[in-house]
Amino acid sequence: MKLVIGNKNYSSWSLRPWILMQHAQLSFDEINVPLFTDKGVAMIEQWCPAKRVPVLHDGPLVLWDSLAICEYIADKVTDRSLWPERSDDRARARAMSAEMHSGFALLREAMPMNCRRVVENFTPSLDVQIDINRIVQLFEDALQQSGGPWLFGHYTVADAMYAPIASRFQTYQISLPALSRQYVARTLDDPPMQTWYQQSRAEKAVIEQSEVFPE
Ligand SMILES: N[C@@H](CCC(=O)N[C@@H](CS)C(=O)NCC(=O)O)C(=O)O
DSSP: OEEEEOOTTTOHHHHHHHHHHHHTTOOOEEEEOOTTSHHHHHHHHHHOTTSOSOEEEETTEEEOOHHHHHHHHHHHOSSSOSSOSSHHHHHHHHHHHHHHHHOOHHHHHHSOOOTTOOOTTOOOOHHHHHHHHHHHHHHHHHHHHHOSSBTBBBOOHHHHHHHHHHHHHHHTTOOOOHHHHHHHHHHHHSHHHHHHHHHHHHOOOOOGGGOOSOO
16 A cells, blocks of 8 residues: 655645554655645645545555544454444544544634644634633533543544644643643644654654644
């Protein structure tokens, strides 16, 4: 398999299937697209039918959307469950993943993922705070019901979908209640996430539109 992804520092949609595939212990090649460069535009032309990353190439199959790739990976893995076992938990994990995929536009715009940065004195607007509150409610409810350590007990697609949120909460220093704070710390300490962070620090490219607060 080949997973086509963007810059590790910035590309939150790329992180989601990448980290799920790491948890699934699937071997794959990475194709790294330097977004918003001439080279990146040419690579997107070559590899990405919807002109966006991530894209998974598995033999003749080409899959062009983060959540669809996560679903495919969850189907592919037979010995480890990447969705919760119980059907009601599975339905909630799917709803939570879908809400991330289709929602929180204001948060995503105001707080772009930027693994290398810590932004001091960030004050969310009222609308962004509403998105933050909703995500915190989702985290608290899931963790209280499952008992942790992951949202639904063991690692699932939902944890992969919210991994970039943990990164954003750290970058913009969002204060959180205890369960959510522990969950964010666990997500950031997760060995594949540590690898992603190391590799994002090794990147030199700066995407100005994602640097919303000057250093
Ligand atoms: N809904 C898509 C969103 C993908 C997306 O927006 N990717 C961004 C990078 S994180 C991208 O490819 N941007 C390149 C561009 O806009 O040229 C998914 O879930 O995969």
